[in-house]
Each structure stands twice: as C-alpha cells, then as structure tokens.
Amino acid sequence: MALEHAILVSLLERPGSGYELARRFDRSIGRFWTATHQQIYRVLRRMEADGWIAAEEVAQDGRPDKKVYSAAGDGRAELARWLREPVEPETVRHELAVKIRAAAFDDPAALISEVERHREGHAALLARYLHGEQRDFPDLDALDARQELQHVVLRGGIEYERMTLDWLDDVLATLRRLAADRPS
Amino acid sequence: MALEHAILVSLLERPGSGYELARRFDRSIGRFWTATHQQIYRVLRRMEADGWIAAEEVAQDGRPDKKVYSAAGDGRAELARWLREPVEPETVRHELAVKIRAAAFDDPAALISEVERHREGHAALLARYLHGEQRDFPDLDALDARQELQHVVLRGGIEYERMTLDWLDDVLATLRRLAADRPS
DNA sequence: ATTGCCTATGCAACTCGTTGCATAGCAGGA
DNA sequence: TCCTGCTATGCAACGAGTTGCATAGGCAAT
Structure with a gap:
C-alpha cells in the first residue's frame, strides 16, 4: 500500500490540510496515484495516530478551521524504509x-x-x-x-x-x- | 467494474472453468486486467445467478470435477450494452x-x-x-x-x-x- | 431571495480485492 | 518415503476504495 507514502511525499514537498491534499491528488499527484477525500482523511488520522505526521489546527476567517499536517520524524524514517523495499509491478486495469x-x-x-x-x-x-x-x-x-x-x-x-x-x-x-x- | 466483462470476453473467446480463467488472468488477460482466483470464483457465481453465463459440470479422471462456464444470451446482451457505455479513464497506481x-x-x-x-x-x-x-x-x-x-x-x-x-x-x-x- | 458552488471535515454503508487457510487426489523427484 | 507442486474449488476475515449523505458558513450570480 502506497497511499500513506504518496501522502508523506506530498506533505514533505509542502505541508497541507486534508482538503488541500485531496485537490493535489485530483491534479498533479493524480497522474500516478489516485485517491478520494474519504480515503485521505481516514489515512491522515491513522498516520497522525502512528506519529508519522503532525497536525496543527489553523483558524481561518470566512471559512472553516483546517488541520494542517506536516511530516514528522517517524514519517521520514518510514519513507526511507519503504524506499528500500522491492517495487511492486504496476497493477494494470485497462x-x-x-x-x-x-x-x-x-x-x-x-x-x-x-x-x-x-x-x-x-x-x-x-x-x-x-x-x-x-x-x-x-x-x-x-x-x-x-x-x-x-x-x-x-x-x-x-x-x-x-x-x-x-x-x-x-x-x-x-x-x-x-x-x-x-x-x- | 469491468471484471465481469473481462470474464465474459474470455469465455466468449473460449469456455472454461474458474481455475482455467484464473490462469488466463495470470497470463494473457493479466496484461490489461488483473484478478485473483477468489475474485473470479465469486464473480462467476454471481454471473451464473444473473443468467449471464451457463455452467456445466464436467467429471475428470485423476483430478477433481470442474464446472465449465460459457457465455449465455444475457451475457452477450450485457456485453453489447456495456460496450456502448463511456470508457472510464485508466486508474493509475504507479x-x-x-x-x-x-x-x-x-x-x-x-x-x-x-x-x-x-x-x-x-x-x-x-x-x-x-x-x-x-x-x-x-x-x-x-x-x-x-x-x-x-x-x-x-x-x-x-x-x-x-x-x-x-x-x-x-x-x-x-x-x-x-x-x-x-x-x- | 434563492440557487449553486467553494472550503473543510466527517459518518455510515457498501463493494472490491487480498490473504490465509482447507480439502483432496494425483504426479514426479530426492 | 516424504516433500513439493499441480488441478480444482471454496470459506472466513480483513483491508482498500467508493458512494451517498451531512454539516456549516461564505461568496457570487440570477
């Protein structure tokens, strides 16, 4: 499973909220990995619980608060570990x-x-x-x-x-x- | 969902058992659609119940009986209907x-x-x-x-x-x- | 005024897909 | 002889992924 890792990479490139991530997955990241906002929110909660990422509540005026996530030390370590795992062959659905x-x-x-x-x-x-x-x-x-x-x-x-x-x-x-x- | 349709095409090209289908999905069909034997057996039962395919029990000596499936009239009609549906863009997982x-x-x-x-x-x-x-x-x-x-x-x-x-x-x-x- | 869209998060229910295991007889090699 | 592997089907449990809906305020256009 690489959704966690795709999110980690995206958060290392730039921290962001679940909503922002969902839009990135609709645009650039979606070229090589797809995910809906539901999946992303669920995985973010799990990753936060596992200490891979850290969340910060950010109040905004004129719109709802958001939780901005960024990669934590455990997340970086996990990414390094995963990088050294064998690459799975692409799953084709044509x-x-x-x-x-x-x-x-x-x-x-x-x-x-x-x-x-x-x-x-x-x-x-x-x-x-x-x-x-x-x-x-x-x-x-x-x-x-x-x-x-x-x-x-x-x-x-x-x-x-x-x-x-x-x-x-x-x-x-x-x-x-x-x-x-x-x-x- | 196109697993049903991939199976239908394969059975039209040649009737076969669940086990044979699973091997085809490991080989030629696997180039553009993947499936495990579990998925295939489950979908075959559903398709038979829906009248898309017909099953025939075949006794073999020296090995277990097998159920040979072939596409039925309803299956052909379903395939024709599906062919005219919009093509989904490929889902990428790279x-x-x-x-x-x-x-x-x-x-x-x-x-x-x-x-x-x-x-x-x-x-x-x-x-x-x-x-x-x-x-x-x-x-x-x-x-x-x-x-x-x-x-x-x-x-x-x-x-x-x-x-x-x-x-x-x-x-x-x-x-x-x-x-x-x-x-x- | 109302309609519709955008930001932002989330629950509930469902289907899809994978993994581990079980059965059971036969064939082939160490 | 034991071990491995092939044919053939299936259960049970789990995790991945989708769909529909809900909330809630703000913005812009009709």
Missing part, C-alpha cells in the same frame, strides 16, 4: 483494452466514437503536461535534485501520453478498417 | 513514480538497484510479448476480425513496454547523475 477485444463479439464500429472521445482526453492531458513543464521548469539546465526527480516523472507522463495517442490512432484505423470490411 | 519523488527526501542512490530490477522485469515482458506475437500471429496479412483486435491490443502492450524501458533508462541516468553530484 478497460479500453477489454472493450477492444469485446468488440469482436459485437459491432466494432460501435466503439469508434468512444475511442475518439478517449483520445481527446489523452490529447488534452498531454497539452496540460507540456504547459506545466514550460511553467514549472523554464530552465532545464538549472534544476536542483528535487526538481530533477519531479521532471523525470513528468517526462514519463509525457512519453506515456504520446505513446497512447499513437496507439489510439492505430486502434481507430483498425476499427475503421473492420467496419468498412463487414458493415453491420 | 508506485515507482511515488518512490522517485520520495527519493528527493532520502538517498537517490538507494533506488538504483530496485529500478534496475524493475527494468529487467519489463524487458522480460517485452520479450514474451514479441515471442507471443511470432507464435500467435505468424502471418499478419491473414488475420480475421477477432485476431485483428487481439493484435492491436498486443501492439499497445509492446509499445507500452518499449516506452517504459526508454523511460527507465532515463530514470537510471538521472539517479546516477544525482548520486554522483552529491554522494551520501
């Missing part, structure tokens, strides 16, 4: 691949518009990555260690999206060819 | 990416050997894909619709592994550079 094979038992043409929509989502994500790269890493020759590591992860995301777009074009060409060969 | 960002708060060099091991796993998987492609699709100009669709999914797997290998080389180069810059 719904579209299942649907493509399912299309053999139905009408392949029925998938085309959904694949097109899916492709648009990936194209938009790639554009966001490239824009974020320009904004957050304007000078690639002057990065500190933390930025270097953030950037190599971002490069992975960019290459993943490029590969996916190429593959989706391949999928669309295949579906269109099959739809032309034997029209329903 | 532990290695979390660890790479975590390395900024510990020793980047500590990750190198694990990334190397991870890279070997991906290289082996790519080799298996390429070998399977040779075996199952010897003549790429003579594929029927089902094989065309299976092959386009396999092409996606191959491209994913190639991209991942390139990225892991990039990660290793970055980690080694950081380790050389500030030795622990």
Whole structure:
C-alpha cells in the first residue's frame, strides 16, 4: 500500500490540510496515484495516530478551521524504509483494452466514437503536461535534485501520453478498417 | 467494474472453468486486467445467478470435477450494452513514480538497484510479448476480425513496454547523475 | 431571495480485492 | 518415503476504495 507514502511525499514537498491534499491528488499527484477525500482523511488520522505526521489546527476567517499536517520524524524514517523495499509491478486495469477485444463479439464500429472521445482526453492531458513543464521548469539546465526527480516523472507522463495517442490512432484505423470490411 | 466483462470476453473467446480463467488472468488477460482466483470464483457465481453465463459440470479422471462456464444470451446482451457505455479513464497506481519523488527526501542512490530490477522485469515482458506475437500471429496479412483486435491490443502492450524501458533508462541516468553530484 | 458552488471535515454503508487457510487426489523427484 | 507442486474449488476475515449523505458558513450570480 502506497497511499500513506504518496501522502508523506506530498506533505514533505509542502505541508497541507486534508482538503488541500485531496485537490493535489485530483491534479498533479493524480497522474500516478489516485485517491478520494474519504480515503485521505481516514489515512491522515491513522498516520497522525502512528506519529508519522503532525497536525496543527489553523483558524481561518470566512471559512472553516483546517488541520494542517506536516511530516514528522517517524514519517521520514518510514519513507526511507519503504524506499528500500522491492517495487511492486504496476497493477494494470485497462478497460479500453477489454472493450477492444469485446468488440469482436459485437459491432466494432460501435466503439469508434468512444475511442475518439478517449483520445481527446489523452490529447488534452498531454497539452496540460507540456504547459506545466514550460511553467514549472523554464530552465532545464538549472534544476536542483528535487526538481530533477519531479521532471523525470513528468517526462514519463509525457512519453506515456504520446505513446497512447499513437496507439489510439492505430486502434481507430483498425476499427475503421473492420467496419468498412463487414458493415453491420 | 469491468471484471465481469473481462470474464465474459474470455469465455466468449473460449469456455472454461474458474481455475482455467484464473490462469488466463495470470497470463494473457493479466496484461490489461488483473484478478485473483477468489475474485473470479465469486464473480462467476454471481454471473451464473444473473443468467449471464451457463455452467456445466464436467467429471475428470485423476483430478477433481470442474464446472465449465460459457457465455449465455444475457451475457452477450450485457456485453453489447456495456460496450456502448463511456470508457472510464485508466486508474493509475504507479508506485515507482511515488518512490522517485520520495527519493528527493532520502538517498537517490538507494533506488538504483530496485529500478534496475524493475527494468529487467519489463524487458522480460517485452520479450514474451514479441515471442507471443511470432507464435500467435505468424502471418499478419491473414488475420480475421477477432485476431485483428487481439493484435492491436498486443501492439499497445509492446509499445507500452518499449516506452517504459526508454523511460527507465532515463530514470537510471538521472539517479546516477544525482548520486554522483552529491554522494551520501 | 434563492440557487449553486467553494472550503473543510466527517459518518455510515457498501463493494472490491487480498490473504490465509482447507480439502483432496494425483504426479514426479530426492 | 516424504516433500513439493499441480488441478480444482471454496470459506472466513480483513483491508482498500467508493458512494451517498451531512454539516456549516461564505461568496457570487440570477
């Protein structure tokens, strides 16, 4: 389980409340780890009880109080321990691949518009990555260690999206060819 | 939830028992959908109760009886309905990416050997894909619709592994550079 | 005025998914 | 002979993850 560790990394990069974390998981961190606010609040309470993180109540005017968490010594130690554990292979859940094979038992043409929509989502994500790269890493020759590591992860995301777009074009060409060969 | 649908596709491609399905999920289907035998047995019972699949008891000598399942009419109808639903964006759980960002708060060099091991796993998987492609699709100009669709999914797997290998080389180069810059 | 959205946290109930264990006969190697 | 491993299914318990709802004040637009 790495949700704890993803939260630890995020809090080390910058302390924040559960709500703020949930938004980070919707945005940047969500690229490689997803979580809902429910999961995050539950795990934060457990981590605080275990002494991995420390909480500070912060009053705000015009909005509810919030609890700002930051990583504690035990959290850092746990992160170092976890880093040295074997890396689990990625768990894959690729719904579209299942649907493509399912299309053999139905009408392949029925998938085309959904694949097109899916492709648009990936194209938009790639554009966001490239824009974020320009904004957050304007000078690639002057990065500190933390930025270097953030950037190599971002490069992975960019290459993943490029590969996916190429593959989706391949999928669309295949579906269109099959739809032309034997029209329903 | 697509486990039901992944099972339906697999049973349409070829009927089989729960045990056989579990092995398929360890091998080919596991490329884009994972499941343990426990999940599979539970879902099979539910699907049979819902009339999506039909079971036939088969006695075997020298080994326990098995229940061979095959997709029923309701299952086919459900699959067609599901095919027309919107495709969910892939859920990403990329532990290695979390660890790479975590390395900024510990020793980047500590990750190198694990990334190397991870890279070997991906290289082996790519080799298996390429070998399977040779075996199952010897003549790429003579594929029927089902094989065309299976092959386009396999092409996606191959491209994913190639991209991942390139990225892991990039990660290793970055980690080694950081380790050389500030030795622990 | 009312509607809807944002910040901020949380409970309750549920489904999904994993882990450990059990059964039970057969095959193959040390 | 004992140990390991394969086929084949399943129970029980737990942890992970989702969904729906609740609270509660403030802000902005209609």
